[in-house]
Amino acid sequence: MPNVLLLGGTTEASGLAQLLAAHRIPTMLSYAGRTERPRAQPVPVRVGGFGGADGLAAYVRDHRITHLVDATHPFAATMSGNAVAAAAAAAIPLLALTRPAWTAQPGDRWQHVPDIPAAVAALDGPGRRILLALGRMHVAAFTAQPQHRYVLRFVDAPSQAPALPNHALIVDRGPFTVAGDSALMTAHGIDLVVCKNAGGSGAEAKLIAARTLGVPVLMIDRPVLPTRAEVTDPQTVLDWLDHAPAATKRGV
Numbered sequence: 001m002p003n004v005l006l007l008g009g010t011t012e013a014s015g016l017a018q019l020l021a022a023h024r025i026p027t028m029l030s031y032a033g034r035t036e037r038p039r040a041q042p043v044p045v046r047v048g049g050f051g052g053a054d055g056l057a058a059y060v061r062d063h064r065i066t067h068l069v070d071a072t073h074p075f076a077a078t079m080s081g082n083a084v085a086a087a088a089a090a091a092i093p094l095l096a097l098t099r100p101a102w103t104a105q106p107g108d109r110w111q112h113v114p115d116i117p118a119a120v121a122a123l124d125g126p127g128r129r130i131l132l133a134l135g136r137m138h139v140a141a142f143t144a145q146p147q148h149r150y151v152l153r154f155v156d157a158p159s160q161a162p163a164l165p166n167h168a169l170i171v172d173r174g175p176f177t178v179a180g181d182s183a184l185m186t187a188h189g190i191d192l193v194v195c196k197n198a199g200g201s202g203a204e205a206k207l208i209a210a211r212t213l214g215v216p217v218l219m220i221d222r223p224v225l226p227t228r229a230e231v232t233d234p235q236t237v238l239d240w241l242d243h244a245p246a247a248t249k250r251g252v
Ligand code: 3Y8
Pocket: 008, 009, 010, 011, 012, 014, 030, 031, 032, 033, 034, 035, 036, 037, 038, 039, 073, 133, 134, 135, 136, 137, 138, 153, 154, 155, 156, 173, 174, 175, 176, 195, 196, 198, 200, 201, 202, 203, 206
């Protein structure tokens, strides 16, 4: 019987947790602890970092984990790099459950930038009304462009006001709806959406709303992740668990 460590924090991870619970496959879902009230899960949950790749490898050994599934967000590059290193060190199989990057559809007005600094640089020029849909972690970078009116959306209320001088703050967690994001963008007169190429359905509403409203999008491309086996369907993970050899004798 597999003993799975599922690195979570995404819609796909939650979907896989449902499947694993339904098949009574022993699973621990792991959160970093970035939000105050993570979604309840049908499997046991742990919260907090492991202490780098070595800490994750030690956790795998100590808890006799046989399979590691990385279902973290495409921008969680450090975690994904640690997962590759720890799975190798502990000699257990690793599979990433991810989602395809979004691609521009007819009617989309996208400008691609490679990372957050490039997104900040792209905002040179006169003041605009920007939906900065990046969460809380990267807001400070945009203080370099204070001339804009920013609409921010955080999962949790911040302990102190964001540093941007001209902003409106919305506290809401996804998945979001097209109707909700269309109403939000209309109410605030948004003329630019800035977002990460997260992929998936949970954050896609703002792109569909932007397309309908004719609002341009500044799309931050994904960081490069280490090479690892990747699937996009939770059911495929179940098949893998049935067939991937568990930990070799060496290492565990
Ligand atoms: C803690 C777990 C589920 C998973 C839901 C998905 C969809 C809703 C959309 C916008 C974009 C953003 C942000 C976003 C979405 C899903 C998914 C997704 C984007 C929770 C969650 C955790 C986090 C962490 C949080 C980050 C932030 C990013 C908000 C739970 C709700 C912007 C990413 O305050 C903070 O420090 C928040 C940090 C990392 C990025 C940032 O830079 O601020 N997610 N989000 C996970 C952990 O502790 O390990 O609380 O339940 C999960 C979800 N957020 O099971 O239903 O699958 O992607 N999350 C982005 O895509 O750009 C919002 O506003 O339009």
